[in-house]
Amino acid sequence: MPSSPAPSTTDLQDVPLSSLLACHECDLLLRHVDLPLEHKACCPRCGYELQTHRAHMSRRALALVLTALLLYIPANFLPIMQLDLLGQRSEDTVWSAVLALYQSEMVFIAVLVFLCSMAIPLLKLLCQLWVLLAITLRRGQRPALQVYRLYHHLREWGMLEVYLMGILVAIVKLADLADLHLGAGMACFIALLLAQVWLEVSMSPHQVWDALEDAHARA
């Protein structure tokens, strides 16, 4: 659905801010329209997705956050794959990869991999859980606003999907070198990734900000 045209009136002083909207990527001023469910508004000039209106946003997102959190431990600590070479066996989990790097004195890379594949994804989920609980329980909106800001800063540093691609490349590299078996951790990791991607799609930021603000104003 295209967004409404830019206001052409010169006396914008009298227009309430709630009836206006500016594109975050090109600063084009637009008139705000209330979107029907499952519709999105895009900037007519640069095409940036301004808003998406999701149905049952907080309930659906809360279910997905809890799913993702349940999957987090098995995904990171169960073996993703096993390698057998001449009677010896080694296992790989997300956590053991971090440890192995740390032990081989590549501390910087170990820390970076730990952050991008474990710490930040977990922190993102916890932020989302906090925000959704604040919306659902209608309390603690002020700290939740700060938590949601933190979430947006962390957003692109959680790299589960890149990690999955890394697993695939590693599998192909090792497949004809030795006996390779996939473990339960792999299934959990993929499930965690799917839950997290679905969560990011269904948790529409502008709805979250509005929900936090409304409750904040009422309190």
Added chain:
Amino acid sequence: MRALDAGLIICGECHRLHRRSAAHLHCQRCGARLHARRPHSIARTWALLLAAAILYIPANLLPIMSVNFLGNGAPATIMGGVIELIHAGMLPIASVVFIASILVPSFKLCGLVLLLYSVQRYQRLSPRQRILMYRFIEWIGRWSMLDIFVIAILVALVRFGNLASIEAGPGAAAFALVVVLTMLAATSFDPRLIWDNTDTDADHD
């Protein structure tokens, strides 16, 4: 019409609109500092980009990992790894690694330089082309971490003492820094600058 021309500032974090005045230094909703444009966007992006470009040299010249097989160590650079995959007949995976670790970082460095240059000087590319390029650079940035994750998994998995082992090399640290710095550079660039120096109200319908 730009929001800025209407005397309105959009909060950089929660996108709430504010009237431009001395009283509103912080967003009334989320408390973030309000800026018409990201502060020192061009200088910061240049600095991060320059640092990334310098590190790009050791990242490609130093070995990113060394494979020890039956006592024979063979350090490999990024390009060496790709060539090895091609020789092993694994073309699809070779092209994935080639795209993620060689094409994408170079494209990011060149693309951001081009964007900065176009914002500071006259430009031939239309704003729409440039915003697409910016979004692509922003989106693709994280995928360069692919090689780092592959190394992490290989190091953890191939640990058979003298029989076979894989170790990360100093090139990997340099490469990881390049990825982080270019990602930071993309975040500090303000895409609204692309539209600021072009008279493009006629550009939209």
